[in-house]
Amino acid sequence: MGFWTNKEHRTPLDDAEDLAYPPSGGRATMWLMGIGLAIVPVGYGIRCLFTEHATLWGRYNSQLDLTGSSAVALAIAYIAVGIFMHAHWFWGLLPKFEIVSVILKFLTVLAFIGSLGYVFYKVIAT
Secondary structure (H helix, E strand, O other), X not given: OOOOOOOOOOOHHHHHXXXXXXXXXXXXXXXXXXXXXXXXXXXXXXXXXXXXXXXXXXXXXXXXXEEOHHHHHHHHHHHHHHHHHHHHHOHHHOHXXXXXXXXXXXXXXXXXXXXXXXXXXXXXXX
16 A cells, blocks of 8 residues: 555554564664664753753644753653663664663653653643
8 A cells, every 4th residue: 555545544652562662674774763863862861951951842833941950851851762762773673682672661761751750740830
């Protein structure tokens, strides 16, 4: 079937479930996705840690500018996303280190949920 006639109707939950399994690809995928793409959220998160200013982007060009402890928590969430990407596409493509990928992905999901939960608490509470 073509792109326009896809009858599968995937949801975001289906896409998230795919991240639980090892990725497919070769060396190019490992380096482009596992290093090249993963460095973007990690770099932005580190920048946000030092400046204590972060932006949470939303739909339709909406954004929320955060400062202080909520910005640090959002920076940790961005770094967790980058480490998750690195663990999935870099370590997940190395058969000997697949267990490292699973452990890192589990830990980064915990860090992401905790830090993003703190950001939502701070935004709603204030």
